Amino acid sequence: MSLFQQKMETSGSKQHKDEISMKHSKSPFDLIVNQIWRSKSFSERWPQSSMARFFKVTENSNEAACVTEKQKEGKTSLDSENKENASKLSSDEFKSTDPVGSTAKWEQVVEFMERLGKEPDQKCMNLNNCSLTANDAVQLAALLPNLPQLEELDLSWNELIGGTLKVLTNPMQRVPQLRVLVLGSCRLSEMDLSALGDWIQHLPNVEEIDLSWNGDLGGNLSLFTRKLGVDSKLKVLKLVDCDLTAKDAKALGQALSVITKLEVLDLSMNKDVGSGLETLFQELKHVPHLQVLKFHLCGLRGDNIINLGDALECVPCMKKLVFSCNDIGGSFNETAAHLSNFKQLQVFDVHRCSLTEDDVSALTQILPLLSSLQVLNLALNKNIGSSLRHLIARLRFLPRLTTLVANNCNLSEESIVELADTIPNLMELETLDVSWNKCIGGNLGLLLQTLQSSSCLRVLKLCSCNLTGQDLESLVSVSCAGFLENLENLDLTYNNTVADQSWAMFFQKISGLKELSELDIGLRPLTHRACDPWITIFLGSLVRFPSLTEFGMHHWVLSASQRKRLETFNSDNKRNILFHC
Template identity: 40%
Template structure:
């Protein structure tokens, strides 16, 4: 979780962090100083009438009491955090994956009560939080300043989910809510959705792998009209969600500021795709769309993919493992020409790409932004990599940083040779993967020398995956010499060789 950093308005330098305990002490001393000042004034006025100094000593003890009390509270907070190996700095408290025990959970409620200005709280990957969330967060009052609440993989129960729904109206400043990997809260989504209607400042909502159902989609859709500031929505890995979009989720279209939509592995049906075809093209601010691992999209997404042309701001499109057919791939290829901002394109595990990469030729030529291209396990053939080599040779794809061509075992040595001969033109390339399938082992041909030559001319390259390619001793020696000659290390991953 990012930590809040405040900068000086005069010189721009980062101010030193202040612990909660120091803040408590500073505030307490200030209040004590003011109280002492008032008492001194009263003492001067009544000095002539006082027979002894006993009242003065009593006043001093009285004003010291709140200081001692708050010092004790602050010390208890710091001792609690030190026990967990954590620090509370500024307005952030990160207890992520710190093995909270049941006793810690019980103690935490009072610790949080002592931090009234808390803005960011992370309790993720602590299983003991589950079943105890009301005990931990019960001290949150209406008007709390909390902006970030992360409860990933906390074994939350359905009752915890219901409590979150009741808590949300008390958190008017909440901007990020992450309840991911809590598979039992799907049953309490009615309460959560009702609470979301009060979260008008929410920008990020993550419900990845939360046991959502078809009914959950309708409940969330009713809340979307109140979430006009939402930027990121993650509903991924909810396999029971499929079919929930079939009754058009009209309110999702009102999320005019939505930039990230993640629906991968949601068992989307053909009916879902039809409904999403009416919604997704209206999300004009969308920067990232992940529809991966939805097998039924292959035969039903032609219209949806063709209408992606209405999302000119789209930077990332992940549609791997969707069983695309030639018609749907053609629609995608034609739409991608109209996506000038596209930086990440993943089509891995769609066999129809093999032999048809030429459909993407215009996109590959026109793209000036593409940085990541993933074509793993696409049944690519020699003609496909030759086409890719020609695009590179003519000066295109110059911003490409990551290229994944792994698990394409049908490419012959001649294809790898022509590809490697042109590889040196990708000056910004950092990662390349040409690994073979786990079941395949092949001897490297002479093309490997072209790869080594290209590597010496690629200033940014750090990782080359070529698992299960078998290097003869002579090429092993050349690789060792390359490692010794270069000042910056390049990791050649050619493990699992026989």
């Protein structure tokens, strides 16, 4: 049992205090930990009224209050011998490599981590989703000096530690090697953000900070950003869904001049930050090494990105650019022209951006220059019309493209023909999503017949495409020829246009899908059809799907006997397939 737990559980009688004092005199480490717990400055910084609000949200509030009271009582002086020994202990001696002392320190860390069901590691402390309380935060403060080599600290998804970060301020000075700090979804308060700023001043090696999913940071980000120093090594800053405002965006923009090594900035899902990003765009000139910029669902409008094009020229190392779910249609054409400088761009996501034909035409012109592009997401842009056909024709100049997402883009038959002609040039294509494009129905054969035996396709999504029996025959033909041998995920949902007999034919003849792990043929909501015509054939065909682990069949009606067959199939055939009914 650790010394901290002893203090939590003892009755506090004078006789027992004397026993503990005797134990403390046995080792310098015990002596200094006792000093930390009994420190007058600690108790003064945390008066009873301040500490009480930390513990009121925990189930052990009475116990926590008892600990605070004992800390106050602990201000009694040590005996003269202990005082003399304590005065000789410098900060360097606290980190001593003395075998006995080091072992005792490490055992305390091990006990703490094992109590939370986590593996102890001297360089990485992962306390993600451990239901930490304010009590645990206090104990962590006592343990951090035992980990001078700590490089990663993850406290994310522990909402009860919100409001307690100040107690860790001084201990954080004992982990100067810290590089990664994750505090996502911790209910951080305004005071926590200020404390975090104090931490940063004593953590010269921090390269990554993640404060995502803390909704109370909005309007207060400057408490943190204004404390960033000119020598900051910060490379990654994530502030996803923090309810940031335009004021916060401006504060962050002003801070870019001191975090010049920044490589990743994620402001996704801050829907009120949009107008303030104009200031941030102007300051991108200070972060020439920026490689990832994410503005998903940030409330951007067309007039907010007027100057974005010029700013993007200052960050030529860009590898991932995300503008998804922002209403920037009609103004993106000027920005698109500046993308030609991104020779290293690998991911470009503009799904659901209300793009217009002019926007797509501008993107079409520079697309061949993005030779490193691997992921292109154009989904949910319904008003790009026939201009998409010309863009698709240019995809042949992107030999490294691995993912093409064009679902719900109102593709025309001409676009399907262009895509069919282009696919043979996309030798590394792994994911193709053309869902919700009704013109695929009756034309799937055009796409599939161009696949070659060397196809790398792993994911094929054809949801709600008005597929026909003829389309399923084309799919069977291509798979039997071995052109889909690497396919792992096949989505055929919401294709109510396929007749029952065609599903029976599909399962009767399909083969060559040895790597397929996920198959979904679920129907549209509010529709119901009996699966009698094909369920028996399907169960017999599973021997040809040795890797299948999930099968979706939502809204297909099963009889009691059919459900029983599905329930017993795995045990009878030594399989582990999850049937989604």
